[in-house]
Amino acid sequence: MALSADELRVLRRALSVALHPTTLPDEDIQDCLRLADSLDEAAHEARRLRAFLLADLTRYRQALPGSAAGYLELLQDALAAGYDPVVDDLAALRALRGNPVAAVLLDRCQELAERSVRARLARRSFPAAPAPRARLLALPGGRAADESGPKPGTRPQPAPEPAKPQPKAPAPGERPVPKPSEVFPPRRRPVPPPEQRAAG
Numbered sequence: 374m375a376l377s378a379d380e381l382r383v384l385r386r387a388l389s390v391a392l393h394p395t396t397l398p399d400e401d402i403q404d405c406l407r408l409a410d411s412l413d414e415a416a417h418e419a420r421r422l423r424a425f426l427l428a429d430l431t432r433y434r435q436a437l438p439g440s441a442a443g444y445l446e447l448l449q450d451a452l453a454a455g456y457d458p459v460v461d462d463l464a465a466l467r468a469l470r471g472n473p474v475a476a477v478l479l480d481r482c483q484e485l486a487e488r489s490v491r492a493r494l495a496r497r498s499f500p501a502a503p504a505p506r507a508r509l510l511a512l513p514g515g516r517a518a519d520e521s522g523p524k525p526g527t528r529p530q531p532a533p534e535p536a537k538p539q540p541k542a543p544a545p546g547e548r549p550v551p552k553p554s555e556v557f558p559p560r561r562r563p564v565p566p567p568e569q570r571a572a573g
Contacts, residue, residue, distance in 0.1 A: 387408070427456065430444070430447045430448060430451050433447055434462065438468065441472060445472070445474050452482075457486070458482040462482055463482055463483065
């Protein structure tokens with residue numbers, strides 16, 4: 374992506390403000406906004422052209438071997454634009470190995486494919502470090518309860534029953550405290566009087 378002299382001037386000014394914040398006049402702000410719009414438009418156009426290029430490359434590859442010349446030219450353009458060759462490209466180049474251009478492109482594509490596979494494996498073997506977690510505060514009874522609690526795989530033991538208070542023996546010369554049954558004896562049901570039979 375090429376920038377004009379005016380666009381480079383605006384970019385330098387924007388970078389200077391980013392490093393040393395200061396108030397910009399309205400004209401400079403408008404220049405920065407116009408430059409940002411131009412860059413967005415250029416990036417969108419580049420993505421659109423890349424999509425067209427890859428679609429053409431797929432069509433030419435499907436029309437092989439008759440479209441070998443056009444396919445090889447498009448493949449070179451795609452590789453220059455950062456395209457990673459796929460399995461279908463390697464198979465097509467192996468079929469065209471008799472063509473010297475195809476032989477050179479095959480070596481280059483195999484190297485790019487191996488590099489891409491190694492990069493994917495490295496990312497899978499060494500995943501990105503997780504974001505740091507917020508520090509957790511210990512709550513009362515949390516960790517201490519875990520450490521003193523039952524171990525995994527063992528049943529929790531029931532809590533021991535509190536010991537029953539034993540009655541105190543009366544001191545010498547002191548009257549013992551009577552039991553409730555002694556103070557309040559159980560009431561007995563009155564016995565009904567025997568029936569008197571009339572003498573006949």
